[in-house]
Amino acid sequence: MAKQLIFKSEKMEHPCDIVRLDRKKLYGWKDVVAMNTNGEECIRVDIDETGSFIIPKGGKALGSIDINGNWVEKSDLKAIDKTGAPAVRVPSSFDAPIALENKVDLETFLDHVIDSVYIIQPSEDIKKSLIKIIQSNDMLYTFPFNYRPDYDPKTAFLIEARNIIYMLVGTPSAFEFIGMEQMADLNVEDTEEEFSIEDDLDFSMM
Numbered sequence: 222m223a224k225q226l227i228f229k230s231e232k233m234e235h236p237c238d239i240v241r242l243d244r245k246k247l248y249g250w251k252d253v254v255a256m257n258t259n260g261e262e263c264i265r266v267d268i269d270e271t272g273s274f275i276i277p278k279g280g281k282a283l284g285s286i287d288i289n290g291n292w293v294e295k296s297d298l299k300a301i302d303k304t305g306a307p308a309v310r311v312p313s314s315f316d317a318p319i320a321l322e323n324k325v326d327l328e329t330f331l332d333h334v335i336d337s338v339y340i341i342q343p344s345e346d347i348k349k350s351l352i353k354i355i356q357s358n359d360m361l362y363t364f365p366f367n368y369r370p371d372y373d374p375k376t377a378f379l380i381e382a383r384n385i386i387y388m389l390v391g392t393p394s395a396f397e398f399i400g401m402e403q404m405a406d407l408n409v410e411d412t413e414e415e416f417s418i419e420d421d422l423d424f425s426m427m
Contacts, residue, residue: 226341226388228351228379229318235351237343239388300372308372311365321379324360330378333391341379341386348386355381366390 228235244250255263267276285293300308343351355362366377366388377390 224315226315227318229320230350230354233350234318235343235347237341237347237351237386239339239341242338242340242387310370310372311367311374313369314364314366314374314377315368319364321354321362321364323363324358325363325378326360330361330363330389332394333376333378334394335389335391337375337390339388339390341388343386351386352381352384355379355386 223238225236226239228237257263264278266278267281268274269276285295285298287293300310302308341351362379364377365374367374375390375392377388380387380389
């Protein structure tokens with residue numbers, strides 16, 4: 222059985238299953254399959270730089286080397302932050318209850334780029350309780366979210382619509398907005414001279 226997210230309020234815990242909502246589930250999909258002359262499905266392979274060796278599926282992998290070209294094991298790599306200090310690994314959100322404490326307004330939510338949407342699926346009684354909590358104010362509940370342990374958790378928001386609970390996950394937008402430092406005075410009278418069509422027409426050319 223898959224792990225559940227547990228949302229914790231002041232009175233109780235709300236265990237929930239989550240299902241990721243993706244384009245395939247919404248719109249379906251189609252695949253293009255290449256067949257040979259015998260009606261057999263073709264398998265995609267790669268060729269090395271010399272063109273001498275065929276590399277089948279699963280025959281390539283990513284690796285790390287140091288500045289001298291020596292192989293580096295993944296376990297030897299250390300994550301650091303922008304200052305060069307060791308980065309703190311944040312546990313998965315499935316490992317402990319998520320406290321529903323922090324709330325933000327709609328404008329803060331719209332300042333995020335959403336890249337994942339999940340449908341929250343609790344039991345019927347838990348669902349009623351959780352929807353009541355979400356609808357109890359005009360703000361949106363928010364919390365850090367890691368599907369698995371990671372160094373850079375994303376931001377999640379809980380939203381209810383038509384009796385369905387959604388969890389939207391994203392990151393703050395990097396867009397910067399600019400504007401005029403001074404407001405234009407719309408009450409200034411138009412001082413331009415009136416346009417006369419006769420001033421621009423040369424009747425000798427007609």
